[in-house]
Amino acid sequence: DQILLHVRHLKKYFPKREGLLSRITRYTRAVDDVSFAIRKGETLGLVGESGCGKTTLGRTILRLIEPTSGDIFFAGRNIVTCRGPELRNLRRFMQIVFQDPFSSLNPRMTIGSIVEEGLIVHPDLLQEKKKDDPSAVPQRLSQAEQQRRRRELVAAILREVGLDPDMMTRYPHELSGGQRQRVSIARALVLRPDFVVLDEPLSALDVSIQSQIINLLVELREKRHLTYLFISHDLSVVEYLSDRVAVMYLGEIVELADSRRLYAEPLHPYTQALLSAIPTMDPKSGRQRIILEGDPPSPDNPPAGCRFHPRCPRRMDICRTEPPRILNLGGHYVRCHAVEKDLAGRGEFVEEMD
Numbered sequence: 001d002q003i004l005l006h007v008r009h010l011k012k013y014f015p016k017r018e019g020l021l022s023r024i025t026r027y028t029r030a031v032d033d034v035s036f037a038i039r040k041g042e043t044l045g046l047v048g049e050s051g052c053g054k055t056t057l058g059r060t061i062l063r064l065i066e067p068t069s070g071d072i073f074f075a076g077r078n079i080v081t082c083r084g085p086e087l088r089n090l091r092r093f094m095q096i097v098f099q100d101p102f103s104s105l106n107p108r109m110t111i112g113s114i115v116e117e118g119l120i121v122h123p124d125l126l127q128e129k130k131k132d133d134p135s136a137v138p139q140r141l142s143q144a145e146q147q148r149r150r151r152e153l154v155a156a157i158l159r160e161v162g163l164d165p166d167m168m169t170r171y172p173h174e175l176s177g178g179q180r181q182r183v184s185i186a187r188a189l190v191l192r193p194d195f196v197v198l199d200e201p202l203s204a205l206d207v208s209i210q211s212q213i214i215n216l217l218v219e220l221r222e223k224r225h226l227t228y229l230f231i232s233h234d235l236s237v238v239e240y241l242s243d244r245v246a247v248m249y250l251g252e253i254v255e256l257a258d259s260r261r262l263y264a265e266p267l268h269p270y271t272q273a274l275l276s277a278i279p280t281m282d283p284k285s286g287r288q289r290i291i292l293e294g295d296p297p298s299p300d301n302p303p304a305g306c307r308f309h310p311r312c313p314r315r316m317d318i319c320r321t322e323p324p325r326i327l328n329l330g331g332h333y334v335r336c337h338a339v340e341k342d343l344a345g346r347g348e349f350v351e352e353m354d
């Protein structure tokens, strides 16, 4: 399958400044040597507790946050080295929907202006599609025509996300939470992206509204052939939406696999603990809740060896000193000494997940 996004050895360290002179005393390792790939049309779920680095990872991929090091290839181009107009042009194809639709929408702008903004930056999107004549020369549009065309596109995308185009003149505070999230989705999709980072798009919404937004995201994915990175702490929603799932802990991906395989046969003790917390309707499932000791340690000062070792029910001596390598079991990637031991000799060690 064609790879759309390829992230290689990505790191994002935030300096911590302390003391009177505000010296950098240490670094928060929010994303620490993460590698993975997303195929065209695929949805990759990214899960983990809050503070594990998943939001920073999502934003760094789009270069809303500058990476410390590593590469991010999008459609074969390394966006880490892109500058100016080239970066602006690539950004059109990579959009984000934020968690909180209230704080991410400018309260002083109308819905129409919010959705229209991106089209002002990308006037090439205003060209009418000439179905019968692919060689047609782009038209030169007057200011008035451009404005008319922008309004048409905004009305069309609002309809597509289930909103009445008359809402264009309204302000975010006049809308419900679900409607605001639909506006955020319209703002991202009006630029006809290929790839969308969905950063906890449901967590600020009522449960009754969540399923409507999930259905909308699925519908839009099919219709527009979208590729998603779906960031969430809710593992049941991730299972429903994702083809593959990556599990993040303290800045690292500890397991990545096909969604069905990961949910049926989680290998990493952290994934097992996360999955054991999902309520099951099946009393015969035999699933026991695994309670982890303590909270996640700070990414300012991650534990030596396996970062999960202070909380891990399966830790061994080696876990305190040696970071586990990435074991590839036919596309099911995991980093854990205990799994290595259980599977003695199966799979191969690799430098990157993909």
Ligand code: SF4
Pocket: 268, 269, 270, 306, 307, 308, 309, 310, 312, 313, 314, 315, 316, 319, 324, 335, 336, 337, 338, 339
């Ligand atoms: Fe637990 Fe050791 Fe595996 Fe880490 S490497 S998850 S501490 S068993």
